[in-house]
Amino acid sequence: MSNRQILVVGEQNGLFEMINNNISDAYHLILMEPHHIRAELKSHSSRLALVIKNKKESAVDLIQMLIRERPELCVIYIDEQPDFELLREIIRVGALDYIVMPDEMEVLTNKIESLLEKADANVELAAGSGTYKRGGGRIFTFYSGKGGSGKTFLSTTFAQTMKLESTAQVLYIDLNLQFGGSETFLGIESNRSLYDLKPVINELNEHHIKNVTEKETHSKLEVLLSPRDAELAENINSEFITRLLRACRRSYDFIIVDIPTEMDEIGYSVLNETDQIYYVMTLDTPSIRVLKSVEELFTRLGVSTEDRLQLIVNLAGRDNELSKKDLERFVKHPIAVEIRRDLKGVLSAINQGNPIRKETKEKKQIPAAKDIHKWVLTMLK
Numbered sequence: 001m002s003n004r005q006i007l008v009v010g011e012q013n014g015l016f017e018m019i020n021n022n023i024s025d026a027y028h029l030i031l032m033e034p035h036h037i038r039a040e041l042k043s044h045s046s047r048l049a050l051v052i053k054n055k056k057e058s059a060v061d062l063i064q065m066l067i068r069e070r071p072e073l074c075v076i077y078i079d080e081q082p083d084f085e086l087l088r089e090i091i092r093v094g095a096l097d098y099i100v101m102p103d104e105m106e107v108l109t110n111k112i113e114s115l116l117e118k119a120d121a122n123v124e125l126a127a128g129s130g131t132y133k134r135g136g137g138r139i140f141t142f143y144s145g146k147g148g149s150g151k152t153f154l155s156t157t158f159a160q161t162m163k164l165e166s167t168a169q170v171l172y173i174d175l176n177l178q179f180g181g182s183e184t185f186l187g188i189e190s191n192r193s194l195y196d197l198k199p200v201i202n203e204l205n206e207h208h209i210k211n212v213t214e215k216e217t218h219s220k221l222e223v224l225l226s227p228r229d230a231e232l233a234e235n236i237n238s239e240f241i242t243r244l245l246r247a248c249r250r251s252y253d254f255i256i257v258d259i260p261t262e263m264d265e266i267g268y269s270v271l272n273e274t275d276q277i278y279y280v281m282t283l284d285t286p287s288i289r290v291l292k293s294v295e296e297l298f299t300r301l302g303v304s305t306e307d308r309l310q311l312i313v314n315l316a317g318r319d320n321e322l323s324k325k326d327l328e329r330f331v332k333h334p335i336a337v338e339i340r341r342d343l344k345g346v347l348s349a350i351n352q353g354n355p356i357r358k359e360t361k362e363k364k365q366i367p368a369a370k371d372i373h374k375w376v377l378t379m380l381k
Contacts, residue, residue: 004028006112007044009037009062010052015078018101019050023109034062038272039304041069048115051095053079060089061246064137067094068249068275074115078108093250137249141257141274142312143267145294146287150314151280152176152258153346153356154339156185157369158278159256160357161376163221168253171213173224175241175259175266177233180226182258186216187353188223194244195227195236201243206251218358222252238269245273268301277309278336283320288330310336317341337375342368 005028008016012031020029032040034057051062063075076097077090087098096115099108142155152174159172173194174182183189196212197204213222227233248255257274259267271277279294281287298305311331313324316338324338345366349356356369365373 005030005044005046005048007032007041007046007049008052009034009049009066010054011056013052013054015052015080015101018105019052019078019108022105023112027112037062037065038069041066047072047074048112049073049075051075051077053077058246059086060093060250063090063095064093064246064249068137076108076111076115137252137255138276139245139249139255139257139270139274140276140278141259141270142278142280143259143261143271144280145261145263145290145297146281147261149280149282149287150339152181153185153350153368154280154312154314154372155256155258155278156182157356157372158376159254160186160216160219160221160355161369161372162254162256162380163216163219164357164360165373165376166380169222169251170254170256171209171222171224171248171252173244173248173255173257174226175257175270176226177236177260177266178226178228178230180228182223183225184350184353185355186221186223187355188214188216188225190214190225192225193227193232194224195229195232197244198235198240201240204243204247206247209247209251216355218355236266238265241266241269242273245270263297263301268303271298271303275308277305278312279309279333280312280314282315283313283322283324283327285321288322288327291331305333309333312336313338315339315341337371339371340367342366345369 008019008029008031010016011033016031023029030044030046034054049066051059051066053059059077063077066073066075075095076099077095078099078101080101082100090098097111142151142158144151156172159170162168163170172182174180192212192214194212197208200208209224210222213224215222245255257270259270279291281291295305311333313327313335317340324335327335346356346368349366356366
């Protein structure tokens with residue numbers, strides 16, 4: 001039955017009724033509202049999705065999200081009016097066709113069978129591919145409920161390594177809006193920041209973003225720096241952040257985001273948009289207690305962590321209060337990586353204003369950098 005199911009993403013409007021009246025006898029249509037996609041998509045086995053024009057969400061963003069969550073899914077867009085610019089954008093992010101209703105109703109009905117055959121082929125292709133694919137516009141968010149965990153150090157080194165070890169387009173975003181921090185670890189000095197995108201946020205594109213980003217000298221990693229200003233930070237809201245992240249998805253393969261410990265509407269927006277949450281902690285009792293509080297907060301806020309949250313154990317060593325096995329008894333989330341304690345190597349680089357990574361094949365890497373390097377390589381395979 002799954003191959004006769006078709007997801008229709010949009011509102012129950014005239015377009016939906018038109019489609020329903022013409023093809024519901026042959027196919028089982030499942031209407032899904034745009035804001036329910038992430039929560040409901042995995043529960044359906046449909047291989048074809050029709051995205052219909054709606055007033056709430058961008059068609060490009062919806063199509064990109066569908067294909068990101070389900071790479072094997074075939075997607076076509078349906079509108080009442082032709083739009084060449086929109087056609088170009090939706091094809092670029094992975095849609096198969098643009099159908100104008102009601103003029104092309106016969107075209108739609110004739111194409112569905114061939115699209116479902118193509119979807120069957122896509123399932124086989126997706127089954128044989130890796131978890132991480134370039135061009136997917138994936139967002140990795142680094143977070144910790146406990147200050148001093150090493151979150152910014154790890155996120156910047158992760159981003160540098162991702163850029164050095166691949167040909168992917170990688171962007172790092174520092175959302176510690178009041179005080180920043182990434183500029184210290186990356187050795188960047190600039191007056192430009194993500195706040196400079198505010199005047200163009202409603203028509204934000206790749207050109208605007210690249211005009212504001214700074215490049216880390218060695219890895220060529222692109223960085224959107226924090227404004228490092230409490231007053232400016234008050235003028236940045238969740239809508240700005242959501243638009244920024246969605247625009248970045250369309251232009252970059254990997255987006256690494258560092259959010260502050262305090263959870264607010266901006267942090268909440270990032271967590272809702274992100275593909276993977278990396279929670280940074282150390283092996284001690286206070287860190288576990290804070291993690292439990294964070295889990296409770298996420299549950300109250302409705303932030304889904306299933307298959308989306310992994311732990312990064314930082315400052316691992318023989319003198320830790322707890323072991324990895326102890327941690328696994330207390331928490332349900334998988335551990336992505338353990339980073340060895342390396343205060344001397346890390347502090348030396350920071351105090352000199354040098355980034356941790358400088359070359360693709362560095363012979364002398366500090367232990368923490370080696371651990372991150374090995375971790376990133378396993379992800380890129």
